[in-house]
Amino acid sequence: MIGLAFMATWLPAAASRQAEGVDGPFQGLYVAAAFAVAFAAGLALAYVMLFRRRDESARGAPAGRPHPLYLGLWTLLAAGLAVYALVAGFPGFLDQTVPPYGAYPVGVTARNDGFDFTYPGGHVADTLHVAVGKPVQLTMTSEDVIHGLSVPAMRVHQAILPGRQATAWFEATLADTFDLRSNIHGGEGAALRTALVSHQPADFDEWLRRVSDIFTGRTLAEAGELLYNREGCKACHTTDGTRLVGPSFKDVYGFEFPTRDGKTVLVDDAYIKESILTPNVSVVAGYEPVMTPYEGKLGDKEIEAITAWLKTLSSKGGAAEEAEPEAEGDPAAGDGQEDK
Numbered sequence: 001m002i003g004l005a006f007m008a009t010w011l012p013a014a015a016s017r018q019a020e021g022v023d024g025p026f027q028g029l030y031v032a033a034a035f036a037v038a039f040a041a042g043l044a045l046a047y048v049m050l051f052r053r054r055d056e057s058a059r060g061a062p063a064g065r066p067h068p069l070y071l072g073l074w075t076l077l078a079a080g081l082a083v084y085a086l087v088a089g090f091p092g093f094l095d096q097t098v099p100p101y102g103a104y105p106v107g108v109t110a111r112n113d114g115f116d117f118t119y120p121g122g123h124v125a126d127t128l129h130v131a132v133g134k135p136v137q138l139t140m141t142s143e144d145v146i147h148g149l150s151v152p153a154m155r156v157h158q159a160i161l162p163g164r165q166a167t168a169w170f171e172a173t174l175a176d177t178f179d180l181r182s183n184i185h186g187g188e189g190a191a192l193r194t195a196l197v198s199h200q201p202a203d204f205d206e207w208l209r210r211v212s213d214i215f216t217g218r219t220l221a222e223a224g225e226l227l228y229n230r231e232g233c234k235a236c237h238t239t240d241g242t243r244l245v246g247p248s249f250k251d252v253y254g255f256e257f258p259t260r261d262g263k264t265v266l267v268d269d270a271y272i273k274e275s276i277l278t279p280n281v282s283v284v285a286g287y288e289p290v291m292t293p294y295e296g297k298l299g300d301k302e303i304e305a306i307t308a309w310l311k312t313l314s315s316k317g318g319a320a321e322e323a324e325p326e327a328e329g330d331p332a333a334g335d336g337q338e339d340k
């Protein structure tokens, strides 16, 4: 019992469902070990006192063979402890190994300079947010060396190896902020330490909604740039004039281009919208009609944001803007243009 009271102070507060399956066997083994140490030390002490050499002439009796009962007893005790460890620990081990069906998936990327947590909607955060009472499944990989992900309060620890996928899951039972870190030394300068924030489910939804809205805290053009990076445009379009699979986005807005079928198009808001939703309707001369249509994937507001951002990349962005009073959010975009 002293052992238990003592442990309560040095095990971190249990804040996940699987903590029980870890703490139970751990405490059991801890008590057994404490008992064994006390017993062995006590026996040694008692024997030293009882059988000490009392006078100079005393001669000890020669040691005989131990009674077979002793051997049997020790073997049984040790085997019993091993069986206890297996029986007490196995259910918790199984539970931790198999994530429940429908667990909330969060991607984890570990790097020497920190963790990236990617939520199903595409939002990336440097702290891990979860909802109380909802199992969360982490799928983890490392971009450089071996790291680990450890949340003591959740009793989660998993090594993360480069080039491999590691998984772990847990279900928080308390809403609070907990320590999350790598407890594997990742080399010079690697100090991976951040936080796990567990929210009440409604607060979590609210948090996710807020951070997933790319338009909060960003100008329209900044949201456009984020979409360019996130939606894969980057793979085919550069911003510095270099030609990839598609034309560069530098100096596109407000300029005129010949199309494959001999027409000329002016890149304005309407044409950009058409190019994104149905790119193969008019194909720029010199390019193949290979762009994926984004119809159904990007909404009006997203396209507006991309358009605003394309304006900042064009020397005619400001001029075209005047001709197109329809578009909103351009003051920021226009200002950015003038700053450059």
Ligand code: HEC
Binding pocket: 227, 228, 231, 232, 233, 234, 235, 236, 237, 245, 246, 247, 252, 257, 267, 271, 272, 275, 276, 279, 280, 282, 283, 284, 287, 288, 289, 290, 291, 292, 294, 306
């Ligand atoms: C698979 C490669 C690929 C991806 C991904 C891609 N594009 Fe394109 N894009 C092209 C090609 C090729 C063209 C030129 C042919 C054409 O007009 O369809 C083009 C043309 C365009 C044009 C017209 C440019 C002009 O000079 O007239 C716009 C605007 C455009 N893309 C926007 C986007 C945006 C925004 C995204 C991301 C949401 C995107 N593209 C993703 C390949 C791609």
